């Protein structure tokens with residue numbers, strides 16, 4: 517895997533807006549299904565839990581990447597979904613995913629009601645370099661709900677490597693109970709509670725006032741931020757508009773929508 | 776294949792329209808663009824076809840609307856595994872735009888590009904013969920910005936990342952040139968019936 521932006525394509529479209537450049541990553545492991553053995557389940561919130569897997573031949577990933585996971589029934593029927601990788605790349609042959617329990621969900625339902633250590637599922641990946649963060653540039657992370665999962669991989673990577681490059685996380689949740697990874701956040705993180713907040717903290721949606729401290733004045737690192745936005749489409753639309761309004765360049769906003 | 780203990784899955788519905796590995800998203804229409812939804816009005820929108828053609832040409836909104844109207848009613852399939860049945864799009868067949876520019880015999884592929892700079896590559900054969908559209912209506916209404924409005928490319932027989940939102944143009948080439956997701960590990964063609972999701976599939 518390399519950390520460089522890809523060379524420009526031969527054809528550069530003459531356009532008025534700009535998509536962020538991709539981040540080049542290896543594609544070699546994407547085509548192969550591997551067995552992932554569940555080793556541990558950790559509850560995060562009433563709705564979300566973290567699932568740790570042993571994937572001995574895991575090729576490694578960059579923070580922000582996701583994988584494809586499939587469950588296979590006795591008759592050969594399969595259900596496959598994308599999940600972001602929550603763990604930092606640490607080369608120990610394990611990866612972690614954090615899944616929300618979606619009401620009536622086929623795959624998340626199996627994980628939350630049936631799965632136990634020792635169970636085996638199949639994964640292929642890591643996939644998509646677009647949302648990857650190699651740890652090389654200041655990163656402004658904005659997520660909501662389980663959208664914090666790929667961003668947490670970045671925070672963990674930043675810590676594990678002791679990186680100096682600035683990193684800030686704005687994470688939105690309905691209330692403190694629903695905040696995934698609540699115990700792990702440090703000074704880099706500002707939680708935003710939309711429905712119920714601890715005493716003395718106002719509840720409300722992510723707003724311009726949350727972004728101002730990092731996008732104006734001394735909060736803005738030299739060279740600016742690479743922004744990573746992740747969550748539902750409604751949240752991604754809202755957050756990306758706020759970022760643009762606060763001056764974040766459109767071609768430095770990467771968005772992962774969970775659909 | 777490893778059978779997953781305790782996994783039965785939803786009741787099997789045999790739907791001949793559902794490609795392998797896909798599920799029916801029902802009324803949902805997930806949005807999966809990787810960039811900020813642009814503020815693009817019909818007055819700002821243009822569509823250009825150039826490259827290996829007899830006569831390159833750019834249409835604005837009104838000019839494009841003078842071409843014969845054409846509809847697609849059928850299914851769409853996203854590489855993230857959802858499919859949507861019986862959707863209705865309105866716009867103009869790509870054949871009408873291509874007829875006006877007269878593609879060279881040497882043209883074999885195209886790069887479709889968006890007003891955002893998003894690109895995707897397609898064999899020219901997938902864009903002709905009544906199988907591709909420039910679409911500006913969904914279900915009888917203007918296509919919304921998050922779904923690619925004012926106008927998007929529509930190539931419903933391929934995975935939906937090929938149907939570039941906020942379409943700005945097509946460049947015809949005599950070779951294949953990978954676009955945004957294709958450079959990112961996705962398949963060059965993306966035929967859902969052969970499950971061509973990632974390069975090497």
Ligand SMILES: Cc1cc2nc3c(=O)[nH]c(=O)nc-3n(C[C@H](O)[C@H](O)[C@H](O)COP(=O)(O)OP(=O)(O)OC[C@H]3O[C@@H](n4cnc5c(N)ncnc54)[C@H](O)[C@@H]3O)c2cc1C
Nearest residue numbers: 597598599600614615616620621622623624625662665774
């Ligand atoms: C790039 C990417 C990364 C993602 N990362 C994460 C992550 O880190 N964590 C996470 O929790 N999620 C993540 N997601 C979302 C994840 O892929 C799944 O969409 C989610 O887990 C729901 O899947 P499911 O099988 O549980 O639910 P589904 O079975 O897909 O159901 C979803 C909803 O639709 C309804 N539904 C769908 N089909 C039917 C049907 N046939 N009959 C009845 N009802 C139906 C269900 O009732 C439910 O409300 C990610 C998505 C993407 C695209």
